[in-house]
Amino acid sequence: MPELPEVEVVRHGLQPAVTGATITAVEVLDERSLKRHDGPAEDFVERLTGARLRGAVRRGKFLWLPIDNIVDAPADALVAHLGMSGQVLLRDPAAEAAALTRIRFSLTHPVHGPLRVDFVDQRIFGSMAVDVLLPTPDGAAAGYGLPLASIPSQVAHIARDPLDPAFDERLFLRRLAAKRTTIKRALLDQTLVSGIGNIYADESLWAARVHYDQPTDTLSTRKARELLAEVRIVLRRALDEGGTSFDAQYVNVNGASGYFSHSLRAYGQQGKPCGRCERPIVREQFMNRGSHFCPRCQRIRAPRSASA
16 A cells, blocks of 8 residues: 555655646546545536646645635645555556546646646545645644645544654654554554554564554653654655555556665565564564564563653
């Protein structure tokens, strides 16, 4: 599933193409991709045709394109969630559409001229919708891309990600300590911290030497801070390398894959030696997926004193 680095790579690629562009036509080829849109396909098409886009914004794994406000109408955005296999691809208007294209947009850009944006989704777990924008509770920019303090209603419950300048580290640590769960489940909880999925959770936990099943209320504040620092390092490194590339579905707007899979230390490395102690990495079943860890470096630790 695309995580923060993959979605940010897509957002970054879309930004120059959609900023100031006008949607001239919308084709809904599969209405299942509108499952989060409040209305029929005709409403989706009508609300977007002729709309001028302000740019591309991301929070966690959500991506949205704010629409220039119409007088006396609430501000809207085109919201995209990539699900398990969704792609948002820039195409030449004359290019043949991929077989799994679900929605197609024709755009006119004041500098780049005619463009096309294709929403391709193999498993149809992703979606697009037109959604109203709401003010952010803290008054800060809603996400990466634009300084707009407004967020789609469908994304409002999603927490900020660790790379967001407005991410509240103290609040995160307090909420983490108050949870009665295990650490990997907490990292995957998008209402606590967004943008982290299975891949980068495993990588960060390995880097911080924390077992995925460590209870959150036994994690010291020092260790929680260390883990958060490793999460940021892993996410930034993945961004630098363009995301993962082991799945052909994880591509940028031009269809190119990233290279972070070459740097993975835990995820998908079962049977290979740990980069620290050389003991084989283990994969265990976790929440209908897998957790990858070193059984020597990442042991479940007994709780320390409250001052630890």
